[in-house]
Amino acid sequence: MGALALKILREPINLALFRRPLGQVYIIPERCKECGFCWSFCPMDVLERSDQFNPNGYRYPRVKPGKENDCINCKMCSLICPELAIYTVEVS
């Protein structure tokens, strides 16, 4: 019984059945206040501060060069943004 349970527990994940989602980042630049939460807490480290200013003088985020295909649509930036200025949508 123990051996059977061990066998079931140790069955490897079939990675071919799982697909890594790809996300597209959308921002509303006018709402951003440059608090830095999105680029600090992005688990894939996709975002960074841009050099573009919005009308209120805050620099809103952009995707890091070279990380264009790294967003996995975990929605962390959308949840952590106090301004509701950023969200992601899964690209099919």
Next chain:
Amino acid sequence: MTQVVKAQRHPRDRLLRSERLPHIWCPGCGIGIVMAAYADAIEASGIPPEKHVCISGIGCTGRVSGYMHLDSFHTTHGRAIAFATGLSLVRPDLEVTVISGDGDICTIGGNHLIHAARRNVDINVIMVNNFNYGMTGGQHGGTTPLGAKTYTSPYGNFENPFNIPYLVAAAGASFVARWTTLHVRQLINAIKRMMSVEGFAFIEVISPCPPTFGEFNNFPEALDMMEYFRKHSVVDHNADLSKIDIRLQGEPLVVGNFVDRRRPSYQELIQETIRRASGRGEGI
């Protein structure tokens, strides 16, 4: 995906008055996170938005009722729970939620909080705790940690603060939780849970307040405080509530859904009394 795409509307805007955004809160303030989490929880609760009412008092967090696209009520200072109690008694079909700050709910309206928890009134209370009176410029209050510096305690606060989950649980609330603005998914689940609880449901949300509290207490940016939450938060649903004081000195910041129990609510007891009193020859 190549770069960010600029948009005009946010998918989480549905329950917000998006024409009023960007809101007035400071960069890095956690109230926006709590407001969006509340909106998400309403959508996930299965109760139509027409049945939800948002009530808030005075202060930074009191502005939430103005941004929610719900029936909302901006009440006098400290009395949000009193108004909510009245509303939930008259209209028991509504899901009444109070969102307000620590100064409003715990310090100025402290007695309303204790007695609503004692009566187990069927309302939900989300208290955003930023450890000071933010809107009026950063005075210390009933939740300011011992030794913390504010405008009115420049040599360090010498008053012991409330341990609010312990207080509310001892007073008799059905549901007591504490989360930080970093634990957004857990916060949404906790708000959703408290909407289904019969009785007094209370969540304390620890939030950064960079310009009026963090500046004097080694958290000059909101990010510093969020990093503090990330490093020191410990999720413990069965924590000993008497030992979960917040001192912001590097001790574990215990978060979790501490209390979830079934107790008869105020509304149920009132209905039972009415039934007994109006019955034929029995009861009163």
